[in-house]
Structures are given as C-alpha cells and as structure tokens.
Amino acid sequence: MKQNRLAAVDIGTNSIRSIVIEVAASGKYKILDDEKVMVRLGEGLNQTGSISPAAWERALSALSRQKKIIDGYHVCSIEAVATSAMRKALNGPALVEAIKEKVGIEVEVISGEAEAELAALSAFHNFDLDGVRHLIFDIGGGSLELISAQGTHIEEILSLELGAVFLTETFLKSDPVTEPEHQKLRKHIRKTLKASFSPEECNSLQCLVGSGGTITSIAAMVMATRRENYDSSHGYELLRSEVVHLLASLARKSDKERRAIPGLNPDRSDIIVAGVTVVDEVMDFFGVNLLKVNERGIREGLILRGLQKLKLLPGEKPVRSWRASLLEYGRSCHFDEPHCLQVTRLALEIYHALAKRYSFTEKDRRLLEAAALLHDVGYFINYSSHHKHSYHLIRHADLFGFTPRERELIANMARYHRKALPKKKHEPYMRLSAADRALVGRFGGIVRLCDGLDRRRNSVVQGLDCQLDKHTLKLTLQGEEDLSVELFGARAKNDLFQIAFDLKLVIEAPGVVESEAESA
Incomplete structure (x- = not known):
C-alpha cells in the first residue's frame, strides 16, 4: 500500500x-x-x-x-x-x-448539496476567482447543482432536478426533437430557475464555471468547429453566442446525425440537446456571457476531500496566482531565473511604450509576461532546439489562470525567441487565427529582442529609454557597465519585432561606438 x-x-x-x-x-x-x-x-x-x-x-x-x-x-x-x-x-x-x-x-x-460542494471545491482549486461574484454549476444525468459565491465564499447551494438524462426522458421523446417539445423543456427549466432564485440573486454575476459531461462536450464541439487542437478543454472559455448556435444545430439533427458531430461522444448524442438547453437557459437566466470549463469537477473535489482527510494537503491553503504558477513551473524546469526575470522586466518596459498605440489589454500583458518568464524552459530537455522544447513544455503545462488558447499563444511566443521566424510550414503557428498569429509575432518579437538584450545573462541593462514616433521605436540602453555585447545581441534579434510591428527599430547605448557593437 x-x-x-x-x-x-x-x-x-x-x-x-x-x-x-x-x-x-x-x-x-x-x-x-x-x-x-x-x-x-x-x-x-x-x-x-x-x-x-x-x-x-x-x-x-x-x-x-x-x-x-x-x-x-x-x-x-x-x-x-x-x-x-x-x-x-x-x-x-x-x-x-x-x-x-x-x-x-x-x-x-x-446529497445534492454535498455534490455541489465537491464541484465548488474543484472550481476554487482550479480558477482564480478572488473578488469575483460567480456561479459554479455541475450538470449530471439526474440533477443540476448550482453554487453562487463571492471569491471562495459560498453564498448559496441548490440542487435541482434538471439533469440531462432526466430531462430527455421527461420531455424529448421524438427524433429529431420537435419544436413544441423543445419549447416545453425550455419553459420547465426557466420556471424551475425562477422558483429557485430571486431577481436580486441573478444580478452582478461576472462569470460562470461549469463542469460535467455536457460542459466538456460543448467545449469539444466548439473547439472542433474552430479547428482548435488543445490537450484538453480544461479552462476553455465559451461565449453564450457559441452555445446558442450549437444548440440550434443540435436540435435540428436526428440522433444518428448528432453521432457524427466532431467532438461529441456518440454515447452522449441522445441526451446532449437537453444538456445544452440547460446551459443555454442558465446563461440567459443569469445574464452572463462567459462560461469557464472545469474539466475536473466532482471527481477532483472527491480527491481534494480525500487528501484533506488523510492530511496530505499543506496545513495552510496556498495562495494561488497566475504569476506564482509561472514561477513554480519555471523552477520545476530549473530555468535560469535571473535571466528570465530580466527578459520579462525589459519586455514589459517595451510593452508599456507600445500598449496605447496598439490597444493592448491587461490579458495581453499577462501573455507577454508569461512568454518572457518561460521562454527558456526548453533547456530542461537540452540546449539544442531548446526553443522548440519550450513550445511543447509550455503547451502541456498546467498553468493556473490560463486558458488552453492562452497556453498555446504563450508556447508559440516562447518558441520564436530564437532561430527561425514564423513560417507557413510551422503547423502549430498556422493553426492560430490571423489575430492570434499577429499577437504571437509581436510578443514573440519582444521576447526575442529582450533575450538579446541580456546576451551575457548578467542583467547589466538596467533600463530602457523608449521613444516612439510614427514609424520608429528608439531604444536607448541604460546601465553603468559596458553594454556593447547587449547592443549587438539586441540588433541581431530585432528582425521579428520590426516585421510584426512594421516599425524601424533604432537601438543605442551611451558610450558604445558602432565598431564596438559590430565586433562584440
């Protein structure tokens, strides 16, 4: 044992x-x-x-x-x-x-309440919900569990008889589903939710976290539609519009036709319409447009409960944050922490100089910080092609607070910090949307440039003076030591940045003449 x-x-x-x-x-x-x-x-x-x-x-x-x-x-x-x-x-x-x-x-x-508590335990373990008012729900075959919470503080728990098997057997007896049947099912779900929640409880929810087979099936079908290829649907984000369009398509099809839908397990095809209808009605009832997918749910809640019983969890609940998760993962790969922190610091200085012009968001900044921190984790495998190893390690990493799409973007940004630029023959890069490819080029270009700015890995560049005009970004390196090697390193790795931003990059260092930079 x-x-x-x-x-x-x-x-x-x-x-x-x-x-x-x-x-x-x-x-x-x-x-x-x-x-x-x-x-x-x-x-x-x-x-x-x-x-x-x-x-x-x-x-x-x-x-x-x-x-x-x-x-x-x-x-x-x-x-x-x-x-x-x-x-x-x-x-x-x-x-x-x-x-x-x-x-x-x-x-x-x-009980249904205990079932809901397990789903909540898993959600709190997997998602950064601090300061957010949200609803956690789990759809099973027989019941729907709902937990409203503020951060990790549970407000209310309900268990309703709105499971996918129960609703299918009770309301959906035709194949394909008839419109009167479907409307009767919708009316029943709305009536049940309305009887369980007051209007005040429905307001101010910022997001939903869903678990159960119906949720993961929706994510798999949407991913197939988007032609996205991730290891799992855990952390995936779904929009209400995607659920609406998917339900409209499912309801028109026969069971035989649904069995052929990419991403849907054929064993779930006969109950999927009822399950997706519940999700659609819950999102509509609470007026929330974003649904986060918890692939683990009740079974992970069971594991966490068991670990607590056996005293195999730390006495104090660790404070989970996306940045701490990045550092923890980097350290597990024995990354060069001072170098990666230096690259990150310089990357964020450049980011702030460009953010307003290019309408970058806080989520974008997180992606750049993650790519900069983890760009060198591929050394854990070996030096040769370590940029490619970084891509695969990050893609498969369990990074707290990041969606599958975000992990894929971070992995691609890290992959281009050295060697070849993005090419059409690079299949992971080409799988991305045009907008995401543009973001990978820009942030991958920043990481690549800043890797050159720490060429000797001794953090001698203390800061950057960034001057942006219409067509040019001028970087003046700041530091008390000889910066000729760093100047040379940055100029050698400025190619992706200039292409992605369509900017001329001028890099200078006080006291370094051109011949020194070129010969360093």
Whole structure:
C-alpha cells in the first residue's frame, strides 16, 4: 500500500468515473489513471422508480473492472460517492450493499448539496476567482447543482432536478426533437430557475464555471468547429453566442446525425440537446456571457476531500496566482531565473511604450509576461532546439489562470525567441487565427529582442529609454557597465519585432561606438 496514492470513484446517473492520483509533499498531485464508463444507471428511473436490472449489472461490471485497476496502484484509500440516480432509486440502498459485497468498494450516497460542494471545491482549486461574484454549476444525468459565491465564499447551494438524462426522458421523446417539445423543456427549466432564485440573486454575476459531461462536450464541439487542437478543454472559455448556435444545430439533427458531430461522444448524442438547453437557459437566466470549463469537477473535489482527510494537503491553503504558477513551473524546469526575470522586466518596459498605440489589454500583458518568464524552459530537455522544447513544455503545462488558447499563444511566443521566424510550414503557428498569429509575432518579437538584450545573462541593462514616433521605436540602453555585447545581441534579434510591428527599430547605448557593437 502506498500512503501517497488515492483513488476516487464518482457513480453518476449517466457514467461512472474513477481516478487514481499520487500526491507530492507539496500537496500537488499527478493523475496516474482515469477511467470512464457510460453506464446509464438512471435509464428508465423516472418511469419505474428503480434502477433497472440491466443498468444494475452494467454498474457492477464497470466497478469491478475499475476496482481491479485501482488495486493495481496499491492506493491507501478510495473515496467513492453516488449521486442523483442512487439518491432517487428505491433500490439504491440495495445496490450500494451489492457494490460493497461483490466489488469491495464502500459507496457514500451524497446529497445534492454535498455534490455541489465537491464541484465548488474543484472550481476554487482550479480558477482564480478572488473578488469575483460567480456561479459554479455541475450538470449530471439526474440533477443540476448550482453554487453562487463571492471569491471562495459560498453564498448559496441548490440542487435541482434538471439533469440531462432526466430531462430527455421527461420531455424529448421524438427524433429529431420537435419544436413544441423543445419549447416545453425550455419553459420547465426557466420556471424551475425562477422558483429557485430571486431577481436580486441573478444580478452582478461576472462569470460562470461549469463542469460535467455536457460542459466538456460543448467545449469539444466548439473547439472542433474552430479547428482548435488543445490537450484538453480544461479552462476553455465559451461565449453564450457559441452555445446558442450549437444548440440550434443540435436540435435540428436526428440522433444518428448528432453521432457524427466532431467532438461529441456518440454515447452522449441522445441526451446532449437537453444538456445544452440547460446551459443555454442558465446563461440567459443569469445574464452572463462567459462560461469557464472545469474539466475536473466532482471527481477532483472527491480527491481534494480525500487528501484533506488523510492530511496530505499543506496545513495552510496556498495562495494561488497566475504569476506564482509561472514561477513554480519555471523552477520545476530549473530555468535560469535571473535571466528570465530580466527578459520579462525589459519586455514589459517595451510593452508599456507600445500598449496605447496598439490597444493592448491587461490579458495581453499577462501573455507577454508569461512568454518572457518561460521562454527558456526548453533547456530542461537540452540546449539544442531548446526553443522548440519550450513550445511543447509550455503547451502541456498546467498553468493556473490560463486558458488552453492562452497556453498555446504563450508556447508559440516562447518558441520564436530564437532561430527561425514564423513560417507557413510551422503547423502549430498556422493553426492560430490571423489575430492570434499577429499577437504571437509581436510578443514573440519582444521576447526575442529582450533575450538579446541580456546576451551575457548578467542583467547589466538596467533600463530602457523608449521613444516612439510614427514609424520608429528608439531604444536607448541604460546601465553603468559596458553594454556593447547587449547592443549587438539586441540588433541581431530585432528582425521579428520590426516585421510584426512594421516599425524601424533604432537601438543605442551611451558610450558604445558602432565598431564596438559590430565586433562584440
């Protein structure tokens, strides 16, 4: 038995998921195994009040297999919960007993409120919600859990019978869905939400954080439509307009046609219309345009709860921030911290000189800071082609506070800090939108230039005097030591900057004559 390994099992109305993790002394954990089986435990439950014999057997079969996988990892503890279907079924307690006897897993049937608390625990762990009033929600097969919160302070928890399986069986009996059926479903969702929340509670929400299979399916379908290729949908951001357009398309299609939609698991095709309708109505009801995708949700909440029980998390909750996450990741790759901090400082000086003209935003500044801090993490693999290694490391990094798109941009910006400029044959670069390619060129150009400004990696450039006119940016290097090498380094790496900004770059250093800069 390994005291730093833990498993969690989430027995839902639609699927059963198990996850095995290993935790480090710092409290951070890595996933060793992740198994999901679509069991449809809630199939026909609304009509009979009980879990069907077929669903019963599917559940025992899936759990037996998952238990064998878990045992192979020699975990010290298993956290197992069952949600809506088991709460509702008359024979739920009997199935809990059967799982204990035949599989060897003790299952806790939790309330909707406890389910919501697990979803909230995961959201607080994964998203920077400090000072933000938001709504966390999790859509399962049988129920919808909602948590309104200010920062990490929960205001209210509700569990509503608005799960995708339940609503499909209750309202959507035709294939394709008929308009009267769909309108009846919408009316029911609105009525349920209206009865649960006062008008005052609906105001001032700044964002939504959603979890569950419906949410990740929406993200996967939208990503496929955008032709985006990310490792996961965790942290992905969805706009209400995208949900509206997707729902309109799904509702017109038959189940057979939905099965062929890129990004949608065919096993979820029959319940996806009801699930997306719930998301659409929730976003409309609360008047929020942005939905953040939490790919982990309740199962991660289970893991975190289990780690707390076993006292495997630090005594004090760490303050999470995107900047701390960058530094933590850089240090894990043994990056040259003084050099990367110097490149970042100089990059931000140039950024501030250009920000107003080019209408850069605070989010843009974060991307530049991230790319500058992490541009050299590829040294962790080896020096040769370390810029390419930086791209792959950053792309796959778990950077707190950054979306999949933002990680892809940061990775591309870091990739172009040396060697070749962006080319049409560079597939990761060409996958980006035209606007994102322009941003990569500009910020990659700044990082590239500032890497040259610290050519000897000794931070001798103390500052930059930036003078911008219509066609030229003039940089005067400031420092007390000989700056000829840094001047030469910057001039050697100014190509991408000048192309991306369409500016002439003039770089000077007091006391350095041209011959010294050229021969350095």
